[in-house]
Amino acid sequence: MKMSALVFLWAWLGFQPVAWAKVRVVTTIETLAALAREVGRERVEVRSLSHGYEDPHVVQAKPSLVVTLNRADLLVYVGLDLEAGWLPPLVLQSRNGKIQRGQPGHLDCSTAVKVEDVPSAPADQLRALGDVHPLGNPHYWILPRNALAVAKRMAESLTEVDPSGADAYQKNLADFARRLAARQTEWERRAAPLRGVKIVSYHKSWSYLAGWLGLQELGYIEPKPGVPSSTQHTAQLIGLMKKQGVKLVLEESFYPHNLAKLVADKGGARLAVLPSDVGATPAIRDYFELGDAVITGLLE
Numbered sequence: 001m002k003m004s005a006l007v008f009l010w011a012w013l014g015f016q017p018v019a020w021a022k023v024r025v026v027t028t029i030e031t032l033a034a035l036a037r038e039v040g041r042e043r044v045e046v047r048s049l050s051h052g053y054e055d056p057h058v059v060q061a062k063p064s065l066v067v068t069l070n071r072a073d074l075l076v077y078v079g080l081d082l083e084a085g086w087l088p089p090l091v092l093q094s095r096n097g098k099i100q101r102g103q104p105g106h107l108d109c110s111t112a113v114k115v116e117d118v119p120s121a122p123a124d125q126l127r128a129l130g131d132v133h134p135l136g137n138p139h140y141w142i143l144p145r146n147a148l149a150v151a152k153r154m155a156e157s158l159t160e161v162d163p164s165g166a167d168a169y170q171k172n173l174a175d176f177a178r179r180l181a182a183r184q185t186e187w188e189r190r191a192a193p194l195r196g197v198k199i200v201s202y203h204k205s206w207s208y209l210a211g212w213l214g215l216q217e218l219g220y221i222e223p224k225p226g227v228p229s230s231t232q233h234t235a236q237l238i239g240l241m242k243k244q245g246v247k248l249v250l251e252e253s254f255y256p257h258n259l260a261k262l263v264a265d266k267g268g269a270r271l272a273v274l275p276s277d278v279g280a281t282p283a284i285r286d287y288f289e290l291g292d293a294v295i296t297g298l299l300e
């Protein structure tokens, strides 16, 4: 059959020629998936390996995640050891050369941001003590400045794996940046009354937010990130809260509420359970809804 006849048959059968295959992006957390959708839009198919209501430090390494990674064109993760407990063996088992370290399909988003709380002690020494932030604080993605930096880096990676989409990625990124700037101004205006408010948090995951909105962080229920509290540490923290007039205790919904509630009650503060990721509740479907929910949660 001649080519023209094939094309005719194709059209007659009602098939639409596929303009391009979608770029398959796999992220570790839902916020990164949401940002990848902002930058990639119709050119990408995005999946997150974890849900926003799970603790990203301890995701269950199911075999289905290996299959998802096997098909990925681009792996996007938070880095700084956040996923160290579960991601590396999955990436290895995926046998997908495109997403291994050093390849264009491997994106560690922490390389795009200014990392805070970088410890002076060697990482291995801290890991041995149970510290899950041995390379610095990995909970950077709620900060608008960091979300934009990550989105920019995503546009670069997507362009590398899909060069024909370069213009589309730049256009989408510019649109995201414009909407983000407007929302950031609104969030800062709403959160202005919180400036100077003293807080304590369960895990060291709100430091970037505290720095941005001017909250004063005075302590953590976990003595070290990832290390459960002791009776002695809890008692000292409650004493400090009373002395300093701490108003708020912050924690994510996946941490145990009993202890945080007890610390808040005894320390004379209120407990605010906040979403830290897109998908933490069904109503939080993108980065903007996450920002709204965090600010609303703090003000309530």
Ligand SMILES: [Zn+2]
Residues within 6 Å of the ligand: 057, 132, 133, 138, 139, 203, 204, 205, 225
């Ligand atoms: Zn953490």
